[in-house]
Amino acid sequence: MSDLFTSVRIGTNVLTNRLGMAPMTRSRANPDGTPTPLMAEYYAQRATLGLILTEATQPSDIGQGNISTPGIYTDAHIEGWKKVTSAVHAQGGRIFIQIMHVGRMSHPDNVVGNLQAVAPSAIAPKVQLHTPTGMQDVPTPREMTDDDIRQTVADYRHAARCAIDAGADGVEVHGANGYLLQQFFAPNANLRTDAYGGSIENRTRFAIEIVKAVVEEIGADRTGFRVSPGGTLGDLNEGTEGPALYRYLIEQLDKLGLAFLDVMHWGNEELLVDIRKLWHQTLILNRPGRPREQIGADVKTGLADIESYGAMILANPDFARRVQHDALLNEPKKELFFGGDARGYTDYPALA
Structure with a gap:
């Protein structure tokens, strides 16, 4: 089996x-x-x-x-992302832009135009x-019409093209963590009786x-997809059919020859093993809270081709080097995760 390096x-x-x-909102756009x-x-630091x-x-x-999250659908966004991708490529890295529509996980006070x-x-x-005035309840969303669905598909297509124009190596379509695509998966969020429900x-x-x-827009080799089977973020409950839904979904996506599948693991090991069998391209596995001593274990057994990490990478811009040399890790400053300036963002020290 393979080694991390x-x-x-x-x-x-x-x-x-x-x-x-791993993809992580930082709210600094x-x-x-x-x-x-x-x-x-x-991003260049990492x-x-x-x-x-x-x-x-x-x-x-x-x-x-959320407040101050980046977009990828205007000329200004493209120019801004070009600086990011160029900085990463100058350091020899590869970067995929994750595209995510939040669906109901929104508040008008956070959105341009105060949209429902x-x-x-x-x-x-x-x-x-x-929100800008503090924590608020998420209000009731508007049910998407057929036109809304068609427009959202077109928005993803356009955003993917913008990402490539901005120099990204590809995109990840976000189908996880309580946001729009997973909302369609969950029976407690999707009561539709048309072709998109039931x-x-x-x-x-x-x-x-x-x-x-x-x-169709940018090619399968530049497209990935993220799932979080069984995830309950955003007040979702996928019900007893959840595992069957993911087996079906992954079978269908596998036929498209995507660059990768990114799995945020919520504890169903049997399903995870089945996903590995169903998926024939590169598989990325993220286990939240994975202990230091388990880094590399899933690549070693072949359950994953790549292991992704979140907070440990936020706090350690030279994470790969620290893992390779078994060096101590900086502790993340959780109070500085979202918004703000360089503190808790670009000021974590690297190894000498």
Whole structure:
């Protein structure tokens, strides 16, 4: 089996190691969603990882949910991301921009134009979001019409093209963590009776249509997909059919020959083993809270081709080097995860 510090292929890209940076919202973009020079510095610091998956990036105004998150659908966004991708490539890294529509996980106070959120059904999650005036309940979204669905597919296609124009090596379509695509998967968020609700085939239809549109636009070798089977973020409950839904979804996506599948693992080991069998391309595995001594274990057994990490990489820009040399790790400053300046962002020390 493979070691973390052997090469691996993602589409047409050959990565120098099997460590990946998981997508993590940091809320340091400009108010209009344009990436900043500080973001370019942040990602370039971590370019010694085999692969960088960026923070969630909205494909439209209505796709935004949190304050100061980046977009990838305007000329200004493209120019801002060009500085990020150029900085990463100058350090020899590879970077895929994650495209995410938040669906109902939004608040009008956080969105350009104060837009009401859209979702599979008009059901509010029982959660709160940070807004400019503090924590607020998430309001009831508007149920998406057929036109909304078609427009969202087109938005993902456009965002994928913008990402490539901005110099990204590819995109990751976000189908996880309580956001729009996973909302369609979950029966407690999707009460539709049309072609996008009810059966497993119907509840996965929207995600598959989006991926097909992205593949048609930029190619399968530059497209990945993220799932979080069984995840309950955003007040979702996938029900007893959840594992069957993911087996079906992954079988369908596998036929498209995507660059990778990115799995955020929520504890169903039997399903994880089945996913590994069903998926014939590169598989990225993220285990939240994985202890230091288990780093490399899933690559070694062949359960994953790449292991991705979150907070440990935030706090350790030279994470790959520290792992390779079994060096001590900096502790992340959780109070500085979201928003702010360089503190808790680009000021973590690297090894001498």
